[in-house]
Amino acid sequence: MANDNTAVLLIHCPDRPGILAAVTDFINQQKGNILYLDQYVNREDHVFFMRVEWALDNFIIPRDEIEDYIDTLLAKRYSMNFRLYFSDSKPRMAIFVSKMSHCLFDLLGRYHAGEWNVELPLIISNHPDLKPVADQFGIDYFVFPINKDNKAEQEAKELELLKQYNINFVVLARYMQVLSPQLIDSYPNRIINIHHSFLPAFAGAKPYHAAHERGVKIIGATSHYVTSDLDAGPIIGQDVVRVTHKDTIESMVRKGRDLEKIVLSRAVEKHIDRKILTYQNRTVVFD
Numbered sequence: 001m002a003n004d005n006t007a008v009l010l011i012h013c014p015d016r017p018g019i020l021a022a023v024t025d026f027i028n029q030q031k032g033n034i035l036y037l038d039q040y041v042n043r044e045d046h047v048f049f050m051r052v053e054w055a056l057d058n059f060i061i062p063r064d065e066i067e068d069y070i071d072t073l074l075a076k077r078y079s080m081n082f083r084l085y086f087s088d089s090k091p092r093m094a095i096f097v098s099k100m101s102h103c104l105f106d107l108l109g110r111y112h113a114g115e116w117n118v119e120l121p122l123i124i125s126n127h128p129d130l131k132p133v134a135d136q137f138g139i140d141y142f143v144f145p146i147n148k149d150n151k152a153e154q155e156a157k158e159l160e161l162l163k164q165y166n167i168n169f170v171v172l173a174r175y176m177q178v179l180s181p182q183l184i185d186s187y188p189n190r191i192i193n194i195h196h197s198f199l200p201a202f203a204g205a206k207p208y209h210a211a212h213e214r215g216v217k218i219i220g221a222t223s224h225y226v227t228s229d230l231d232a233g234p235i236i237g238q239d240v241v242r243v244t245h246k247d248t249i250e251s252m253v254r255k256g257r258d259l260e261k262i263v264l265s266r267a268v269e270k271h272i273d274r275k276i277l278t279y280q281n282r283t284v285v286f287d
């Protein structure tokens with residue numbers, strides 16, 4: 001985390017000549033020093049995607065006016081969808097977890113080590129089992145047991161808590177309950193899940209059993225944004241490992257755990273760094 005006084009602009013719009021030059025000219029004319037720039041053109045759909053980050057040290061436009069300038073000078077002219085972020089405004093993350101601790105420990109270890117420009121004030125679970133882990137890291141832990149009769153009521157309380165903690169995005173670290181639209185609609189493309197299979201293969205709660213039954217030779221893990229369609233949201237990242245006839249369900253679960261940890265943490269880092277754009281249930285993930 002080099003310069004902590006930067007602005008990040010994420011753009012997507014209909015592709016046409018001159019967009020890149022217009023954006024960089026705007027930043028340059030206002031004495032912004034561009035630190036990072038990446039762009040991609042989807043030639044099938046003729047859509048332009050871009051991430052640009054610049055230092056604000058000598059930037060002429062006052063911080064609270066930048067969005068209006070971009071809207072007036074660029075967005076209206078090029079029909080842009082854009083989001084503007086500031087590196088000194090740390091996103092606030094909440095983790096949802098059930099009983100499995102491997103992804104939770106990995107996330108807490110990276111947070112504790114200062115790997116990420118993020119605040120992590122809250123953990124929510126449907127079981128009390130992992131509260132001692134949260135206590136170890138000094139993070140608030142709330143338990144909301146879920147069953148089909150109380151899911152709506154409990155999720156309403158969870159949503160209220162997320163608002164109280166001013167949470168910007170949620171990470172499901174092997175949270176084993178299907179979220180309802182009420183919660184998802186409050187955090188569109190801001191809930192990241194780790195699914196323990198190489199999607200679209202073996203969606204659902206027990207992918208390792210299904211993979212073993214099918215006799216696959218590769219298993220994987222998939223990070224994705226959560227939508228109301230189970231395990232069908234925009235994929236952020238995936239990874240795989242080879243298995244053989246010698247692998248049991250238990251050995252697949254063990255090999256899968258390592259994949260789940262790294263695939264989830266990579267996705268969380270890309271989200272925190274504002275390097276993901278979603279478009280038509282797919283993602284553009286910048287390096």
Ligand SMILES: Nc1nc2c(c(=O)[nH]1)N[C@@H](CN(C=O)c1ccc(C(=O)N[C@@H](CCC(=O)O)C(=O)O)cc1)CN2
Binds near residue numbers: 179204229231232
């Ligand atoms: N709306 C969504 N919610 C969740 C998603 C998602 O993609 N959309 N992913 C899951 C995680 N997950 C797979 O990655 C998963 C978790 C749980 C289940 C499931 O069927 N759960 C049962 C209850 C199981 C239990 O009580 O142990 C259920 O909710 O009825 C499927 C997939 C997180 N949420």
